[in-house]
Amino acid sequence: MDSLIERVVALQDATPVLIALYDTEDRLRHANRAFREAFHLAEDAFPTWLDIIRTNYQNREGLIITTSDFEAWVLSAQSRRGKLPFRGLELDMHDGRWIWMTETVQTDGWMLCVGSDITALRQNQRSLRQDRDIAMRAAQTDELTGTANRRFVFAKLAAQIEHVNNGIECPFGVCIIDIDLFKAINDRFGHQAGDAVLRDFVKIAHATIRRSDCFGRVGGEEFMLIMPRTSLDECVGIVERVLKKVSESHPFAADPEFTYSCSAGISLYRPGEASNDLYHRADRALYLAKQNGRARVEWLVE
Template sequence: MDDLQARLASLRDDTAVFIGLYDQQDRLRYANRTFRSAFALDETETPLWPDLMRRNHALGLGTVISVPDFEAWVVSAQSRRGKVPFRAFETDLVDGRWLWMTETVNRSGWMLCIANDITHLRADERTLRQDRDLALKASQTDELTGISNRRYMMTQLEAMICSQPQHGPVSGCISILDIDFFKGINDLYGHQTGDEILLDFARRVHPIVRRHDCFGRIGGEEFMLIFPETTLAEGEWIVARVLETVRTARPLLSVPLFSYTCSAGIAALQRGETAKEIYSRADAALYDAKHSGRDRMAVGAR
């Protein structure tokens, strides 16, 4: 057995296939030689994925990232990482190579990334595949904030409900969040500032949610969090962190004392409940939070 393990370890390190393993916090815990070479990693380095992307982007290494707002790209990319058990996509490296990458996530949140070099594909075929991937991404992404859009969030809500066992307890909850007095912010500071607040909200909330949670904008100043396999108490704890993080933010350099808050409604999934029903309970709880003074969370009636 020891000899077999040694042979497997040697093959993993010698293969031309890219192999990387990330934990629940999106920290790289293992990478073979091909992966480390492509992303300029020493053997002892175990960076968080966003930090690896930031460093390589600054140095002109690793993945090609041609976007006007790099941090918005990080938020958008993280909103898709590890949210489904398996996904596949293409990406290109600054050295000219084109990769077909897969991400496989287990129930504990660890993610195995495997990539193959597909540079040999004809340019026209690569363009068609890239256009397809871009169209799929656009159909699932909110254009302003880069996080998931309403269509994708409702699909994920349906998926959470369908994944529940036929017998025994069900788990999971959702929260609907709304930025307080957003119309007043738009009226006083202008719609461009309003857009800045929406972006700020997305960027502050996203690092708080866990890999298997889903976070998206579902319309205007309204957002949704989906917490699969999560108790109501656990969901409340995460939402409370969101409210506190937003409450202490000072996002406008031109108005240093400006602050804003949000309100939230949260509801735990009940057996036999539809997506529309749990959404309605969370939305009613949000209404209660708004009418109880805002900057707070309310729990949906059972």
């Protein structure tokens, strides 16, 4: 068996195909030579995906990231990364290559990435595919905050329910999170300030949740968080960490004393339950959180 593993490792380093393995925290745990060369990683480096992308962007190497707002680009990418059992995407590289990268996600959240060089595709076909990808991202992204939109998170919710009902995954939790007194923020500071609060909250949420969690804006100041393979206690812990970091945030440089809070409601999926029923139970739990003083999380499991 050891000799077989050694042969597999040797072949991985010999192939031009990019191979990488990420854990549930989106930290690189294994990568072959081709992947490390493409993204300019030392042999003993095991950074997070975000660290890889940030370094590539700053040094203008590895992946080409065309954006005037890197943080917004990251939020948009994180809202889709690792959220499906399998997906493919195209990457433009600074070395002139065009890579077709696939993501295969296990039920425990570990992810295998495999990239193939498809530079030989005709340029006109490449442009058409890039235009298609741009349009697809726009259709899945909330324009204001850069996170996933209502369409994407509800599609993920339906897929998650199907996986559980088919025995592919364990039950999961859904949380509805609402920014407290958001209308008062708009009335006092103006809509631009309200937009800044929304973007601040999205940034905090994405920095706190797991890669396997799906987070998006479902309307106004309301957001949904889907937490696969997660017990009630784990769901509460994740959401409480988000709410705590929100309470410590000061999004207005001109008014450093300003803070805001969020309320949240959690429900766990019941086998056979419709997505709307699951959502409405979480929404009722959110209502309880508002009734009980805001800036807290409540849950309904019955």
